[in-house]
Amino acid sequence: MMGKSIVGLDISDHTIEVVELGGSATSPKILGMARAHLGDGIVEYGMIKDEKKLADTLKKLFAAAKPKKIDHNNIVFGLPESLTYIHTFRADSHSAKNREQLVRQELVATVPLDETSFVYSYSVLKDTKDGVDILAVAIDRETFVVWKNFFKKYKFEVEIFDIESLALFRNLEIDLKKDTCVVDVGDKTTRVSIFDKTGLKFNYTVHLAGDHITQSLVDKQKIKKDKAETEKIKSGLVGKNKKISDTITKSVDEILLQVQEGINFYMEQSQQEVSQVVFVGGTAKLKGLVEYAKHVLKTDVTLGHSRVRGKSIPLEYIEATGLALRGLSKKWDKHHPTIDPKIRLPKVAKQNRKKDITQIPSELGAVDTAKKNKPTLLIILLIISVAALAWAFLYRSAQDNKPKDDVYLAELEELDVILETKGVEVIDIEEDVVTSTEIMTTSTISTSTNDVVSSTLVTSTSIN
Known part of the structure; x- marks a missing residue:
């Protein structure tokens, strides 16, 4: 990102500040800045409540920036601190290959997101023979996805999801x-x-x-x-x-x-x-x-007071300026963890979301847990195929041996029996209103790596 102008974007419940910096990390220059107040009901406690009004406000604000308008790319966005969990801890000396599991266990024990998944990242602050100081940040996965999709939908190109407290540190004297x-x-x-x-x-x-x-x-x-x-x-x-x-x-x-x-x-x-x-x-x-x-x-x-010289930075802009500074130098990469907007987030079934975590360690790269689900999906598809063939056979038999008025209910009963023998939960249906049945299939399979993988497949079977 060095050599390009960088935009720092700070959105709170009541205000938005945006700053564009050019130049270098040692001699940054302010290219544009603007601030706006947000009305009630647009953003509340860091959550988007009215995306259309928020997008309209952002577009107008970027266009009204002084001394020149700000483009919608190269943005460093500060994740709402009210929704971000920051945890520093000291661990006993350990090998780097064991660090991922160690950080994961620490966050599971400390982050209060019991029944949902979260995305996290971490950096090593200090590594000595006496121990390792680690800074970890986590945010609820669904919250992260909402903000990520919002920026994508309204064509604001966010390159980094940053941490607001670290942005302040970068810009303060x-x-x-x-x-x-x-x-x-x-x-x-x-x-x-x-x-x-x-x-x-x-x-x-x-x-x-x-x-x-x-x-x-x-x-x-x-x-x-x-x-x-x-x-x-x-x-x-x-x-x-x-x-x-x-x-x-x-x-x-x-x-x-x-x-x-x-x-x-x-x-x-x-x-x-x-x-x-x-x-x-x-x-x-x-x-x-x-x-x-x-x-x-x-x-x-x-x-x-801001580190940026040459122009007085109002107190309200210190955080947005610190966000922009993040993109002007790679020196912050080592100790300042961030969330990469390009991280692939595998879909997770609701009933399997307890303590589900997507890890983005700054020193190890992203983990794509979706790859672990491929064997499971193949087996599930095989089960569904076998069930479909069996159902087709029974359907023909039912056509030959039962009166027309009884065919519909008989087909459903036989389908229930077939699927239940495969460990499938069948959703109850009403006889007089349903023309199709949705079946939720949950399989738990032990892979060759001894990981337990859970996957959910939703299929729809039409009844003629």
Whole structure:
């Protein structure tokens, strides 16, 4: 991707930021940037609710970018953090060939997606004789497919699905000689990410953010939401209206309390000191927030600043700019796992989705589990063929020996018997409304590699 202009795209529930960068990793240049607000009901908690409105907004935004419009290709998209699971852990020393299974087991034990499948990727942060530090990211497979198909349908060419916390790290001017906490205060959630010189070490989500502050004003001051939002921006924590400022301060206290809990947990587990906190996100610009956070957190607190020189980058664009930086240099490949949009995702039957995982390790490449199903499918097709021949034979016999009025029910009964002897579940049907029967066949077969493969085949048999 080097040598091309790269587009960073950040979509949250209420806003979209897009930045196009050219030049090189050491000297990036802003070619275009734009920001838009999203209305309610378009994206909620990272899920697309109205794809047509979202697509229309994106097209208009790309066209309205300044100083020039942005093309719909070479895009690095930040997967919604509310739907992304980030896990760092230390494993005992092991061989690289055993790493895939080790990471898989760790994610199965920690990612709260019990009854569904997920896509994941990982990178090795540090490998020493004392152990291996691994950063793994996972997202629900269906969520990933929804976003992937959305971009494909509306002709936005996404080359990388990136991780938002890592995008912030790339674009922030922070001192990597000491552990640093980045607090991204968004609309619905506040992300607490702690980095050291090797990269992301801890990630924690607080489910309170800007919307919580606004709603507190609505509830406590009995004002409408639009006015509450205006008062929040106008007054902050230091406004002249003491009732407004006090309400905002109490809501900020709730957020900072959970931020402090996350920092304390990290320091206790890692035995490392967090000596600086950097605030980013639109809500971080609240008047008086940085000064107040210094008092509460009792450490050095600053607002984030972009690494990109030559033009002032507003705080709201820091993440989108960090996403674009991902495409300007391959140096991020080693420690920053991403999800490849070209990964083939095999279809998985609903009843077999418990803990089903598609792995995309950044150092090993994608695993196509569909290949393992070929022997199973051949055997299933053979069973269906045998059943069809048997049914045809019995059908002819029934035509010769039974009255016309009884033929239909007799055929169904005989078909049920044949299929049930093959371990097939037959769906019950009503005599007076059904003209065809759908049969769900599930076979579990042990392959030569001792893997258990489950496959589902749906067939339709017409009854004349």
